[in-house]
Every structure is written in structure tokens, then in C-alpha cells.
Amino acid sequence: MITPVLPTYARVDLEFERGEGPYLIAADGTRYLDFLSGIGVSSFGHGHPQLLDALVTQAGKLWHTSNVFRIPGQETLATRLIDATFADTVFFTNSGAEAVECALKMCRKYHHDTGHPERYRIITFDGAFHGRTLATIAAGGKEKLLGGFGPPMEGYDQVPLGDLNAVRAAITPETAGLLIEPIQGEGGIRVVERAYLEGLRALADEHELLLIFDEIQCGMGRTGKLFAYEWTDITPDIMPIAKAIGGGFPLGACLATENAAVGMVPGTHGSTYGGNPLAMAVGNAALDIILEDGFLEQVRDTANFLNQQLGMILERYSGVIEEVRSIGMMIGLKCKVPNTDLINALRARGMLTVGGAENVVRWLPPLIITKDHVRDAIEILDQACADLGVEAKTG
Numbered sequence: 001m002i003t004p005v006l007p008t009y010a011r012v013d014l015e016f017e018r019g020e021g022p023y024l025i026a027a028d029g030t031r032y033l034d035f036l037s038g039i040g041v042s043s044f045g046h047g048h049p050q051l052l053d054a055l056v057t058q059a060g061k062l063w064h065t066s067n068v069f070r071i072p073g074q075e076t077l078a079t080r081l082i083d084a085t086f087a088d089t090v091f092f093t094n095s096g097a098e099a100v101e102c103a104l105k106m107c108r109k110y111h112h113d114t115g116h117p118e119r120y121r122i123i124t125f126d127g128a129f130h131g132r133t134l135a136t137i138a139a140g141g142k143e144k145l146l147g148g149f150g151p152p153m154e155g156y157d158q159v160p161l162g163d164l165n166a167v168r169a170a171i172t173p174e175t176a177g178l179l180i181e182p183i184q185g186e187g188g189i190r191v192v193e194r195a196y197l198e199g200l201r202a203l204a205d206e207h208e209l210l211l212i213f214d215e216i217q218c219g220m221g222r223t224g225k226l227f228a229y230e231w232t233d234i235t236p237d238i239m240p241i242a243k244a245i246g247g248g249f250p251l252g253a254c255l256a257t258e259n260a261a262v263g264m265v266p267g268t269h270g271s272t273y274g275g276n277p278l279a280m281a282v283g284n285a286a287l288d289i290i291l292e293d294g295f296l297e298q299v300r301d302t303a304n305f306l307n308q309q310l311g312m313i314l315e316r317y318s319g320v321i322e323e324v325r326s327i328g329m330m331i332g333l334k335c336k337v338p339n340t341d342l343i344n345a346l347r348a349r350g351m352l353t354v355g356g357a358e359n360v361v362r363w364l365p366p367l368i369i370t371k372d373h374v375r376d377a378i379e380i381l382d383q384a385c386a387d388l389g390v391e392a393k394t395g
């Protein structure tokens, strides 16, 4: 008999009653160090007082009106995102996939409205993940996501990640844009070379394509900069974001330059909930926290410490962990044992993590963790590796 909840998830048999900063607490009182943050969402930990206050205060005033009317929180948050980035305009959504959808529609509409309706194809990269709607699974290109759902939506051409010549070869007179995650999350924390991203910008400029960076997982401070593109010398034309921007409240956004957004006139796109007053209250509060003086410096500092410590674990347990892939607090432990073995061993020791492709265990801790939390995490990792029965090197 089918379960009351559509059984689309392979869930861990564990549930939580409350959260406190970087901890999740089960009904029996067991505390877990939450190093997956709801997959890069709860970046400010659980129950952050500023987010809580923003949500509760707004909840007492007004939840929802409709995009039929002006929503002041949208105007504030959009303006602040624009001031902090390359963008000139913002569309608000409820999720990451919808933010990518907006980006894809915008890209096609741009070419349509600038005299090239034949340009609608988007080049994507192997290992990509862009969401679970029909368009975003076509963009992701993985058989695992596409299988059984009929012919994939037309217009996506996938190339190997890291090969600029492959991109060049894939560009045709029908190509409209390039869509890439500057760091692949689901793909196993594959950090894309800065020079490669800069090469894509050059190709986009040469061929009049729009460059779309999916920063849904790597954005909002995850890498130690507000957005990952800031580690390069270039900017995208369109950037879908989500996950941490709502700190756990469903919120996404699609940022764009004025040029890229030229076709998005009244009536071309919309969302019932997108950017409603509750979401905007939380989104603005999340941005307050991340833009506070010293917040991102602290993230980089703690992340450096964490990565140093991971280097030591890698040396000690080279039989368990093959490679540490990381930028800031976006960390992938590529395993020699099945990644689920390490995830289970960590959980048994009180720490929550999540898998990724390429046999990787992902660590996406809340950005608010301190060096003490790092020490605890490293201690747990040390024990979990030992539990897996792979001998530690004694020197």
C-alpha cells in the first residue's frame, strides 16, 4: 500500500523536534550537529533570533497580498540585492527550480525580443543539477532525473565540465545562453576553475550569449563571499539564487542585468506566492545578517580552520577519504568507502551530513559555526573514520 506521503524520497528514519543554532534535537533529546543545514538552506542555524523576530513580527501584520499590488518588502530586498551584486533587477520565487525557470525563460525571451527568435538553446554541463521541473531536469540532463518522464524538453545541449573547446564546438546559431553552477553541489562539490568561468564569459561575449550562474547552493555566503562569482573577475548576466536566502523560509530569486531582462515586461512571467510579505521579511533579515560587518570574514576564517583540520584527517584516514574538495564552507569529502557508510557512521556519532554524486559526503554547515563547532565536527569525523575500521596512520 502506498504511503500517505508520496514515496519519492529515500528518507533516513530520523525526525527532529527542534533546532538550536547548528544543532537539531530529536524527540528523545538526542542532539545532532547539523552539518547539512537542510542542504545549504539553514545557513544562519536554527532559530536565529533576527530571523525569528522578522517572521513573527511580519506574521502579526500581514502574510500575503498578491503581486497584483506593490509589495514594499520586494522593493527593499531587490534594491539591496542589486546594490550588493552585478544585477539591475530581481524576480522573486518560492524555490530554486522556479528561479532557474525564470532564468531560462528570460534567456529565450531576450533573444526573441532582440531579433533572434531562432536562438533558444542553452548549453549546460555534465554533473549539473538545476531542479526537478521539466525544464530544469532537461537542463540537468541526467538520465536519473529524466527517465520515465517522456521526451526531455527541447533545447538543452550538455558538454563536459572543464573543456572550453567543447563549449565552443557546441555553440550554434541557435544557442541562446550558457548555464553553469560555479561550484556543483549535487554533482559532488566540483569547484569550477576560475579561469574556466572567465573563459565562458569571453565565449558568451563573443557569441552574444547570456551567461547564467546557478548560485542556488553556492551563493549567499556559502563560499565565504556573498556570491561565488565574486571569486572571479567576471559577472553573469542572470543568476538564480534560493536556499540560504530564506534561511529555511521558502524563497528564491532570479537576478539579472537590465539588458538580459529586456523582454520581461508586464504579463510575461509571474507567481502567486513569489515574494510575499512573509518571505520578504525573512529574506531581508537574512541579508541583514550576512551583510553585517565581519560576518563573511568570520565565515572565511572559520572555513580556513575547518579546511586545515580536514587536511589532517585526510592524511590520517587516507583509506576512508580520498580527497577534500572545498571552497569556504562548501565541502565535499570524496570517499574510498561508500559515502553512505561514512554518512551513517557520522550520524551514529551525532553529526548530520548529506551525500553528493561521485561518492562524496557533503558538509554544508551553518555559516554561524565557531571554531569550537569545527573541533567537535573534526573529533566526530575522526571517530567515525576509526569506526569504519580503516586503520589510522600512527606516523
Ligand SMILES: *Cc1c(COP(=O)(O)O)cnc(C)c1O
Pocket (backbone or CB within 6 Å): 094, 095, 096, 097, 098, 100, 129, 130, 131, 132, 181, 185, 186, 214, 215, 216, 217, 218, 242, 243
Ligand atoms: C537545490 C538546487 C536547485 C533546486 O532548488 P529547489 O529549491 O529544490 O527547487 C537548483 N540548482 C542548484 C544548484 C541547487 O543546489
